[in-house]
Amino acid sequence: MSILQKYDYELLRSVGNNDIKKLREMIDTGVDINMKEYEKGTTPLHIAAARGNKQALELLVTRGADxxxxxxxxxxxxxxxxxxxxDVLALWLIRHGANIHLADNNNFSAYDLAQGWxxxxxxxxxxxxxxxxxxLEERTSPMFQILSKPARETAVTIDNSEVVKIYYQQGNFKSIKISSTETARDICKRMAEKFNMTAYDKCFDMLEVVKNESRFFNANEPLLVSKAKWPIIVGTSGNxxxxxxxxxIALRKSAPKEAQELFSRI
Incomplete structure (x- = not known):
């Protein structure tokens, strides 16, 4: 089995098992999320839909699945x-562009299969x-609450939170879960709390290091938006x-002496 075939197999298996951590990892390696299984022509999204795997379906769609x-x-x-x-998943997928009148080889569309109910x-x-x-089932679910409003009022987005490592001095790091909307300023505040340096949260800056090149974030720049643009680097161990x-995260050189002393002891 080639490396590419292995990745395709792992992708399909992670979708079938609703293993979101593994699925996200496979997508990040650059596998084709619209790849088709050889014998039946099914895509990962077909598998997620057939099993009703809500999280896998959401992730695939938000990452560009057809x-x-x-x-x-x-x-x-x-x-x-x-x-x-x-039902609710079907309506959510329709809101995301699924064609209700697209017919199969027997000339039946999803709309036809639903009949009157x-x-x-x-x-x-x-x-x-x-x-x-x-x-409808799951009427109290967040997804149904979105569907109960006009599309123009919801601007449906899925908050793809991730656990990331934030490095600081001497290669140490802290793992935190951040949302897709959190900015560099937000993370500086949260990290300052972890360092017990809340009073000095404005003395920190966030930066990213991509292949040994550093770049400081603007205060209102979302971190995960930038992370999505990182190059995919595949080696012998995978991604x-x-x-x-x-x-x-770095403490500014202009920070008060007390802040520098506190940070040096972390």
């Missing part, structure tokens, strides 16, 4: 969601209108990006 991909029988992920009565909601979702139904790219 929501209208068809397998060798012409079946789309939406066909699978409708057939298996994953779900068609009204599918049309509403495709038109960006609020979806309100007493028959080795983390060995060459990292976040660092």
């Amino acid at each position: 929501v209208n991909a068809q397998d060798n029988r012409g079946i789309t992920p939406l066909h699978s969601l409708v057939t298996n009565r994953y 779900f068609q009204k909601e599918m049309v509403a979702a495709s038109e960006g209108k609020p979806v309100i139904s007493q028959d 080795e990006t983390h060995l060459h790219c990292r976040f660092e």
